[in-house]
Amino acid sequence: MDLGYNTKYPSVNDLRKKAKKRIPKFAFDYLDGGCNEDVNLHKNTKEIRDVELFPKYLKPHGGSSLKTELFGHTYDAPFGIAPVGLQGLMWPNAPEILAKSAHKHNIPFILSTVTTSSIERISEITEGKAWFQLYHPTEDRLRDDIIKRAEAAHCPVLVILCDVPTFGFRPRDIRNGLAMPPRMTLSNILQVMGKPEWAFNTLKYGQPNFETLKPYMPKNLDLKQLGLFMNNTFSGRLTEEKIKPIRDMWKGKIVLKGVATEADTETAIKLGLDGVIVSNHGGRQLDAGESTIKPLTRIAEKYSDQIKVMMDSGMRSGPDIARTLASGAEFTFMGRSFMYGVSALGKKGGDHTISILKTQLQQVMEQVCCEDVRDFNQFLKK
Template identity: 35%
Template structure:
């Protein structure tokens, strides 16, 4: 059943449309987590245990979501975080999301495993941020940073929570394994998604263009992913942060921080910000929910650096909760990815509109007309009445019913 972007009322609606459009192997890559995917579900569940405490009889006739981070004012306190291999979801997926974020006055972080180059993103979306996965070859690192600075990138986001490849069983079962050569079963299932197949046949396997200059001459798109995997991940230490702080003159952010101790150490090394994140549940299945780690990180370094948040956001009210707990800025991944998959650029725009509208409604409903004023006083848990876990009902992640 065909559904327009405007008919999608929630991120869950876009998710259902994404699942219809994408072959299972690609959808599972976008959606999946590590091991039993408990961390993936925990991120969403723990966000929803935080209830909001409204204040009424407040003038909410004018509401603002603006937030200023690293000297730049954004239209809303959320942006689009890094997602790798978006070219498999939609042709030129990185560019489409970057343009969407830029058009809406939101930050965009280009993935270290992107299909677009840093230069192309910087041209289409000035002010974009760049994610960096530490790699084994120091020469590659140095050149990636040189290119980023030359392109006008001001914020480098170093992802530190991928020291090893995770065990992503859903991906293994559906066929997302290097060298990404589809099996007959994968091909047969993909034929049930003719629109995606048609685009794939027209555009071919997307190339990881950002790392192409460092690979052997003449390498194909499929083998290039294996070359990238030979460089990333690599175990790294705090000496990496010290080195990057010396080399990178712009804003330096660590993504994947989940403890006060690590946040404090980052602050002593001159890091400008941290993103409290568990990689969307894609790395350590027994890891703490990112929202549960946020308060201690804020308490430890909230006055010394910019504390941001990602992992599990599906509603505008989730963003409000994270801001109440001290985050200055949030990032969404899958939520934007669903929109991109479902309807391309129009779907990405619809995802932003949904989250922005839900956050605006939440601000009005709780009597906080300015998102910058969200604080722990707006959380019911802070009044000594936390909800019982058994009382929290989280809807199934995937619902089969058609969007009406």
Template identity: 45%
Template sequence: MNEASVQHLKPLSACVPDLKNRARKRIPGFAFDYVEGGCNHEAALHRNRQALDAVQLRADYLAPYSPPDLSTTLFGQDYAAPFGIAPLGLTGIVWPNASLMHARAAKKANIPYVLSTLSTSSIEDAAACAEDNFWFQLYPPSDLAIRADLIKRAADTGCKNLIVTIDVAAAGHRPKDIKNGLAIPPKITPRSVFQSALRPQWSIATLKAGLPQFASILPYMKDLSNIQDVANYVRNTLKDVVDEPMLRTIRDSWQGNLIVKGINHADDALRAVAAGADGLIVSNHGGRQLDAAEASINTIESIKAAVPEHIVVMADSGVESGVDIARFLAQGASTVFSGRAFLYGVAAHGEAGAEHTIDILRDELQQVMSQLHCTDTSQIQRHKLNRNTE
């Protein structure tokens, strides 16, 4: 991507809310609702925002100043910034090849990129774009042969970091998606046709690319004859409930770093560590699974305190700015992942939007660190303002 083509986006989209507003105007309503929405009454979604806003940081303006260094080391690999692109499912309904756009942007910026099992790009294609920045997120199939093959395919690409998501014991109840017919199988309704017709750029791009499919699991669906068979397969075979015994089984079959995503309290963190996890992602799935879940920003400190020091504790859920990244770092996260922001980016500006989203988050984080007089990201914790102090 030409640098000039990204730089000209700054006046158009100066922050993630700008990307969101532009995305709303460029993609159909059902696709936007899928990205923006949470489960049930969206209480957890709003709780994430409120809890992040409550974290305040104290600047030490007269302390010695040096320009901030955002670089970090994670599982022995050096990255340019302490944030990455979270695993995102069904990316193709937001914009064709969105996952590959994200993967290329992550490699160029040298940040982690995580591919979801339910992405519309394959393990092999995404890994070829992200190269050594490629991580894979596994929804373990109940079919053991398919599970083993997915893990093998990730390993064959050179992937060193496998993320197992544990907080999807049941499908999230998302009323917006239900009303929009965005289910398995998807329903084409007069409403969705009308919404698509109102977004000609999206419609033309989607027609050229073809309807999105679950690319990584497509090889296992060769004998399925119709969309209902595919729906039954996804419901009954694709995702199994992850508990500690299953996590131990996956640990035995994976030689790289095992990371458990969906941790939201210390007890589960300790179970994950006992099962052999090398890292944790503190997360409530962005408010998309359990509407009564506590905000991740409120649980990370107790989780980090409970696990051994060598366990890498990361976080996601609700990240909409570099300020939010700083807030998570202040609570003890070593790396912070964002999802929705990156989908808004490609929806708003295509491939250039993937790079521009990284630029926005990096520039905002750098500005916060400069204000705080932080030389590196490890120092941000010192600037957290305790609620009991002024």
């Protein structure tokens, strides 16, 4: 029987271990780490796993389906690939690998403004089905041009980011020279030499760059100049006044990502946005904040009849996705899990990770006697 995945790596944790052996330490630390003392990074997953489901074994069961309708499209599973910056640093050509897998499996792929493939290339791969996440530029001209490119690429959903008003304090990245401005230290060079497959693929696909931003960047920037360009080009702090013109320009669906409170959800509804992604940026921004599952539960209970409520941050398995859906999310997104997969298994990593998550989630649904992912709340232990 073809399970769709390599049985040597039947869990995301197995992929994480393999990825750690396969990519340079500075790249793994960037992928794996949170901010400050990693408190919220670990709390995210732990508190999701405090959620319990109860099975209804004697209930009649007509089969379980993962299919989920969202914004007028029926996806094959209730999870997608979250936006991740600098994906090509962790594994060369990673965004293209993951976009191809997402399109093949009919799940959403969200492209970050600051990842290493362009809007146009990912649109080509996904036949115009990829979502796009916008880091808010300081200049209206640049904002408008990027939005027009996403529209021309037929992106169905624009995701605007609200949880990066300032860069998170990430000790690993600072030690490794990956703070802004980044630098390549002797230690990092030696790490690259110890990972020949990663180094070969980097040579094959080229040094990772911010491909979407290339048209706006002066040529031949050194690393310090690149850091200054990024700091001067983007203003992460969103306000109602910054969101209003985006809502006026964009005719498709708009989702606000990084929501952590009822107040911000109410603002999103007032501004006419179509969805929110409850998120704390994977524990990479505010170590003293809540885990994602707690505000999700409150927000879904109060506002799910007014706006689509989704979640990312902390999920590492099919059971985690089930717990999150049972807690009120209509859809879920995962970033690190897919990057572990592609870093561990290269071109096969996207298909593999999607397949194990589908298999795990399907097993949970059949175990508890849930036929439709929208009904997971009926199996929540309160």
